[in-house]
Amino acid sequence: MNIEKYLPIGTVVLLKNAQKRVMIIGFAIQSETGAGEVYDYLGCLYPEGIISSNQNLVFNHDQIDKVFYIGYQDDEWKQLEQKIDGIIQEMRNI
Numbered sequence: 001m002n003i004e005k006y007l008p009i010g011t012v013v014l015l016k017n018a019q020k021r022v023m024i025i026g027f028a029i030q031s032e033t034g035a036g037e038v039y040d041y042l043g044c045l046y047p048e049g050i051i052s053s054n055q056n057l058v059f060n061h062d063q064i065d066k067v068f069y070i071g072y073q074d075d076e077w078k079q080l081e082q083k084i085d086g087i088i089q090e091m092r093n094i
Contacts, residue, residue, distance in 0.1 A: 005061050006084050010071025012046050013064045015057075021046040021068060022057055028088045029058045038091040 007013070011024045026042030039058035044050045 006040070006081055007067065008071035008073050008077050011067065012069040014066040014068065015059055015063050016065040023049070024071065025050070027084050028091055030091060031058060038088055040088065
């Protein structure tokens with residue numbers, strides 16, 4: 001995984017084989033079902049936003065087909081971006 005691949009909160013994307021856009025709202029999400037797989041991103045439908053927690057989506061970077069908008073980036077984001085890959089790898093190895 002390349003650190004520069006992570007997109008910031010607020011980024012709006014279209015996933016492969018999808019018709020509805022998704023806005024990124026979180027990172028390093030562990031699935032509550034199955035084997036507890038760890039996903040790169042947590043998203044909600046765009047433009048609706050968070051309607052209920054059971055309508056949020058988990059997905060990995062390689063599932064993104066198109067980026068429509070890149071969210072806000074500042075020094076705090078740059079610091080987090082450098083840590084995300086390690087956090088996800090650590091969660092996957094637990």
